[in-house]
Amino acid sequence: MSSAPAFAAFKAWARTKAAIRLTSLGLVGLAVAAGASVWPKLSPPEDSVAMAPAFDRSWSFPQSSPAFTLDEQLFSHQCGRLLSGDDGRLLLAPYAEPSCQAAAAEATAVVYGADIRLLWALLTEAERGEISATFRETAFWLRHSLQSSMTEPFFEREYRPLISEILRSAMERTLQRPAVREALQKGVASVDPQVLDAVIDGIVPVAMEKIEANLWGNLKALAGGLFGGSDRSSTLGQVMVEVAADPRVRDHLHATLPRLMASPGLADAAVLAASEFVGVLVEDPRVGQLVQRLMTDRRIAVAGGLGRAAMPQGLPRKLLKLRTPADHNPLSAYVVRLVMHGRSGNVVLLLRPEQYARLSPQAGPGVVLSRIGTP
Amino acid sequence: MNAAHMITVANLSITTPTGRVLVRDANFGLSPGEVVVLVGPSGSGKSSIINALSGLLMADDAHWTLAGQVHLAGRDYDLSREPCNIGGLVFQNNALFDDLSAGANARITADHTGKVDPMLVDLIAQLLHDVDPNLPVSSCSGGQRQRIAIARTLLANRDVLLFDEPNSGLDKVAARRLVQLIRQMCHQMGKPALIVAHHVDDLLPLADRVFYLDSTRRRLRELPPDAAALDAALVGESSAAAEDGGGEPVAASQAWRIKPRTRWRWMLHYLAEYFWILCASPLLLGYVMLGAGIVGFVSVWFGFNYDALGDFVRSIVHDDALMGIGFIEMTVVIPLIASLLMVACNNAVVTADLGNRVLSSQFRAMSNLGIPARRYIYVAVAVNMALAGLLLTVLSEVVASFASYQTWRLIFAGQPFELWMENFYREFLRNHHTLWIHGGWTLFKVIATSTVATVTALLIGARRKESVISINHAIARSIVIGASATLTIHALVAVLQF
Structure with missing residues (x-):
């Protein structure tokens, strides 16, 4: 075999100092070549395009905003940055990719505020439909889970007293609001006395029963009322909650309420009271904590089968417009991050005319930039 | 002792660091050109006498006790107070500098001796007529290595030539030829030779005198050389035989004409040699690059693929x-990995290198030849370790x-690509201050690590070595201590850095 001596010669050469040093230099050259390909490079100034707002010159631009192109499905592709100099000059510095260079030179550059509305605008009709369906499904499972949990001992023990207390205090504060009281008085005055009597006849026996059961509390409330104490309202609120929760009252109201609500004054008062009630609930810090507890309590999810809901897997991915589980949408990610950090910012979209027309109804017109040449 | 003696040694006593007396009140003289053989039982102290005359006994870390006087050319040495380095020693295992070529072994000695006598250069060219000066010493035969060692000692131009068991491992013919060579050189140079030997049959015929070191009385006495007629016949037979299988004479024996180099050139030589070993050996580069590549892959792959919150x-x-x-x-991981891998590899290399030099008496030989070996090697190692830390860190960052x-x-x-670049380097691109601050911290970590690792390797490597096993243990110790110091320094500095 003629290759054997050649191989032996090569092996001998490979052990020489020259061969070893050449190998070292080769390795260093390899590393330097690899490093040079990833070393930070700033885009050459000649690639940048000077821009200015076409109409709205009052818009304030941060020092640097990302610029994106969109594909046919309105999926974003980061393509450069809009830089704002100290002198207010705007420079669009595109990335080196030819598609980015072309977009910087030809596309319509529109600045939008980085908010969720923009993400919603980027979704197709089908995607929006899917998200709505997911919300409905999620709401269903939430409701179902809560209802299933209400009969569980842990719910009775840990949640019921707190929920009763929150509702009772909310109802009290609602009824104490002057606007509600006035509306109720007017509403009651406008009700047909016969209808009112029918309603009261059904409620009073139950209310009396509850008052008797809370006799000590009522006496304290009376004393508190006489001597200026504050127990009265809470005791009365407790009685009201119990009356409202009584099945007999619920059945009676079910039968008489339509006639009662036919009175326009009372209907207005009820709408106002309901609105105020929600407002009071929202103001109560315990409500937020309670919702958080309910949402994160695995026993509720298990009881109601919430784990099967589509929300944990599907909803964020759809909102972020991710095509695959491991996808990265730089525009959505940027907007969500700003929202999560509570910061404001801009994004620049390099759009074709038809894309701009498609986005405008949902996202608004934005601030269109016009090219004023190269820097 | 008589007036013709060029060197006289009076009342020489040698006591080991453990207090054992090897030689007591020895007196002898050496005349110009004479060959004297020193014999005695193993462990009797023969080698200690020539080490005392070459100044190595006092230079040892261990504390030997010497007494006596040496008189040479109007100068007196009190051995109890000052080292006496009148002898150039040819070590038993030659102690050639195996990182240098055959020629460089001779050249480095000449460059540290001063002016070289042209007659001596001729003598060396004859002595090494069949040795290619460019050959690494590891490629030379045993006889060639021995002659290189002798040539090197001759170049040191000391007043007496000392040989420690020069015939050890040689057959009778080669041994006699060697003594003949020694005798010839002594005559030509007018210098005496003192040969320590255990097997003396081959040496006696050519010896002028024989000293016997009595191991029981610790005394040195002179014996008449015997069996001269028998040995003369053997020498006559052997002189025709080619030495070492008959190496071809090197056509350009002119190559052995010594060209002087300055000490700075030798310093640069060692700096360059250690640069290729400690900074740029393919093995080191390859393994550090591999480590950096794996860190780059692992941090990104697992950083993005194994987040606990899910894909979106x-x-x-x-x-x-x-x-x-x-x-x-x-700022943290790559400087640590690069330093750790560099220290693990280079501490092993330096410790092994120094351990080998210690075990094979290369440092002792260099010291005997007046070469500041430790300065050359220690400086070259320290500079290149620091350089290796910096270069390999930069290379690792890149990879x-x-x-x-x-x-x-x-x-x-x-x-x-720009999306990756903007974010991967964001901290440095956003604020150049960050680059300088963390660049400074990284520089500090790398230099501190290299310095500590260098000191560790030099201290452990240069300690006394008894065997190859002791070198192996030293290597392991050097790696463990160096790597531990690296981890500690990087961790502490990282705490200060952030």
């Missing part, structure tokens, strides 16, 4: 996660960046 979160945290990975990689980018491209296919 990866997109949201992408920019900040990439910035964090890039920043930590560049890790490349590996990180390629891994990111695998995960986020289709995204532009």
Whole structure:
């Protein structure tokens, strides 16, 4: 075999100092070549395009905003940055990719505020439909889970007293609001006395029963009322909650309420009271904590089968417009991050005319930039 | 002793560091050109006498006790107070500098001796007529190595030539030829030779005198050389035989004409030699690059693929996660990995190198030849360790960046390079101050690590070595201590850094 001596010669050469040093230099050259390909490079100034707002010159631009192109499905592709100099000059510095260079030179550059509305605008009709369906499904499972949990001992023990207390205090504060009281008085005055009597006849026996059961509390409330104490309202609120929760009252109201609500004054008062009630609930810090507890309590999810809901897997991915589980949408990610950090910012979209027309109804017109040449 | 003696040694006593007396009140003289053989039982102290005359006994870390006077050419040495380095010693195992070529072994000695006598150069050219000066000493035969060692000692131009068991491992013919050579050189140079030998049959015929070191009385006495007629016949037979299988004479024996070099050139020589070993050996480069590449891959791959929050979160945290990975990689992880791998490899290399030099008496030989070996080697090692730390860190940063980018491209296919670049280097691009501050910290970590590792390797490597096993243990110790120091320094500095 003629290759054997050649191989032996090569092996001998490979052990020489020259061969070893050449190998070292080769390795260093390899590393330097690899490093040079990833070393930070700033885009050459000649690639940048000077821009200015076409109409709205009052818009304030941060020092640097990302610029994106969109594909046919309105999926974003980061393509450069809009830089704002100290002198207010705007420079669009595109990335080196030819598609980015072309977009910087030809596309319509529109600045939008980085908010969720923009993400919603980027979704197709089908995607929006899917998200709505997911919300409905999620709401269903939430409701179902809560209802299933209400009969569980842990719910009775840990949640019921707190929920009763929150509702009772909310109802009290609602009824104490002057606007509600006035509306109720007017509403009651406008009700047909016969209808009112029918309603009261059904409620009073139950209310009396509850008052008797809370006799000590009522006496304290009376004393508190006489001597200026504050127990009265809470005791009365407790009685009201119990009356409202009584099945007999619920059945009676079910039968008489339509006639009662036919009175326009009372209907207005009820709408106002309901609105105020929600407002009071929202103001109560315990409500937020309670919702958080309910949402994160695995026993509720298990009881109601919430784990099967589509929300944990599907909803964020759809909102972020991710095509695959491991996808990265730089525009959505940027907007969500700003929202999560509570910061404001801009994004620049390099759009074709038809894309701009498609986005405008949902996202608004934005601030269109016009090219004023190269820097 | 008589007036013709060129060197006289009076009342020489040698006591080992453990207090054992080897030689007591020895008196002898050496005349110009004479060959004297010193014999005695093993362990009797023969080698200690020539070590005392070559100044090595006093230079040892261990504390030997010497007494006596040496008189040479109007100068007196009190051995109890000052080292006496009148002898150039040819070591038993030759102690050639195996990192240098045959020629460089001779050249370095000449360059540290001063002016070389042209007659001596001729003598060496004859002595090494069949040795290619460019050959590494490891490629020379045993006889050639011995002659290189003798030539090197001759170049040191000491007043007396000392040989420690020069016939050890040689057959009778080669041994006699060697003594003949020694005798010839002594005559030509007018210098005496003192040969310590255990097997003396081959040496006696050519010896002028024989001293016997009595191991029971610790006394030195002179014996008449016997069996001269028998040995003369053997020498006559052997003189025709080619030595060492008959090496071809090197056509250019002119190559052995010594060209002088300055000490700075030797310093640069050692700096360059250790540069290729400690900074740029392919093995070191390859393994550090591999380590950096793996770090680049692992940090990005696992950073993005194994987040606990699920796939969609990866997109949201992408920019900040990439910035964090890039920043930590560049300022903490890569400097640590590069330093750790460099220290593990180079501490092993330096400790093994020094251990070998100690075990094979190369440092002793260099010291005997007046070569500041430790200065050359220690400075070259220290400079190149620091340089290796810096170069390999920069190289690792580059390779890790490349590996990180390629891994990111695998995960986020289709995204532009600039998206990676803007985020991976964001901390440094956003604020150049950050670059200088963390660059400074990284420089400090790397230099501190290299310095501590160098000191560790030099201290452990240069300690006394009894065997190859002791070198192996020293290597392991040097790696463990060096690597532990590296981890500690990087951890402590990282705490200060952030």
